[in-house]
Amino acid sequence: MKKIPVIIDVDTGIDDAIALLLAMSAEELDIKGITTVAGNQTIEKTTRNTLDVVEYFGRSDIPVARGYSKPLVREQIIAAYAHGESGLGTAVLPKAKKQAEALDAVSFIRKVLEESEEKITLVPTGPLTNIAILLLSYPHLKEKIEKIVLMGGGAYTGNSNAVAEFNILADPEAANVVFASGVNIVMCGLDVTLKAIITPDDIEKLLALNNKAGDFAAEAFKFYLEMYRKALNVSGCAVHDAVTIVYLTHPELIKTKPGTATVDIDGKYTYAGTVVDFTPWRDRSKDNALVGVDIDRDAFAQLVIDACKKY
Ligand code: RIB
Ligand code: CA
Numbered sequence: 442m443k444k445i446p447v448i449i450d451v452d453t454g455i456d457d458a459i460a461l462l463l464a465m466s467a468e469e470l471d472i473k474g475i476t477t478v479a480g481n482q483t484i485e486k487t488t489r490n491t492l493d494v495v496e497y498f499g500r501s502d503i504p505v506a507r508g509y510s511k512p513l514v515r516e517q518i519i520a521a522y523a524h525g526e527s528g529l530g531t532a533v534l535p536k537a538k539k540q541a542e543a544l545d546a547v548s549f550i551r552k553v554l555e556e557s558e559e560k561i562t563l564v565p566t567g568p569l570t571n572i573a574i575l576l577l578s579y580p581h582l583k584e585k586i587e588k589i590v591l592m593g594g595g596a597y598t599g600n601s602n603a604v605a606e607f608n609i610l611a612d613p614e615a616a617n618v619v620f621a622s623g624v625n626i627v628m629c630g631l632d633v634t635l636k637a638i639i640t641p642d643d644i645e646k647l648l649a650l651n652n653k654a655g656d657f658a659a660e661a662f663k664f665y666l667e668m669y670r671k672a673l674n675v676s677g678c679a680v681h682d683a684v685t686i687v688y689l690t691h692p693e694l695i696k697t698k699p700g701t702a703t704v705d706i707d708g709k710y711t712y713a714g715t716v717v718d719f720t721p722w723r724d725r726s727k728d729n730a731l732v733g734v735d736i737d738r739d740a741f742a743q744l745v746i747d748a749c750k751k752y
Pocket of ligand 1: 592
């Protein structure tokens with residue numbers, strides 16, 4: 442089977458870490474590199490967490506390159522309420538020996554795209570700062586990008602306020618550059634990711650694996666579960682970022698709809714909202730995104746457990 446060449450851009454983060462566990466154990470993917478961006482936590486912490494996850498789970502063969510520490514225009518926001526002070530909740534990993542690459546994230550992605558004979562799929566699961574700067578700095582490299590499978594936005598809801606999802610709100614101007622770039626987008630937004638729920642029963646199954654991935658995931662989910670319980674009074678947590686990986690490895694589990702997606706960077710009350718036009722009478726030649734709208738939750742949860750079983 443031909444592997445899909447990918448670069449994953451993360452703000453690790455609890456669900457970013459789970460997405461990495463899925464990706465690093467997926468035979469369908471050829472991970473050319475992992476790049477980091479500020480988002481859930483500062484760039485220092487998201488890079489630290491990413492290096493630690495990659496090394497702890499035996500994939501130090503994958504280069505990690507550090508990216509931008511601040512959004513393009515707006516003031517920085519981070520999501521310590523959702524991912525904790527470290528960015529991984531209460532989970533603690535040994536400090537990786539391997540350092541980040543000498544190249545910064547954008548230079549690293551540029552190098553991979555320039556040297557690759559095949560197109561690369563970009564998989565951002567945090568704010569889109571790195572991706573926007575890549576597209577603005579090297580527009581000719583768009584032709585080397587197969588598509589951008591991103592976690593971000595929401596056609597019908599926000600999570601950071603009434604309209605905005607965190608990854609978009611953290612850098613709306615960057616998201617606007619990416620959505621307007623003309624590169625094909627698969628938008629794994631809240632419409633699908635809020636259905637990608639891990640339940641306490643699933644966590645029991647992770648613990649029953651009695652291995653380091655199951656133990657790590659269960660510990661990391663603990664903080665997430667508590668946040669969802671306090672905020673939404675629900676028993677379960679949405680593993681947003683992992684949906685991007687499942688889209689690539691098991692697309693049959695995710696329902697998508699084509700639409701024309703734009704990011705509002707001017708609105709007084711709708712700033713950072715992703716407006717998706719699904720109307721039948723829209724100009725379909727302007728469609729830029731396949732938007733995730735549903736997922737087979739049981740199969741998704743089993744994939745997370747099966748991925749952890751492999752470590
Ligand atoms: O809104 C969810 C997104 O924000 C996820 O990527 C999570 O990691 C946070 O970055
Ligand atoms: Ca993330």
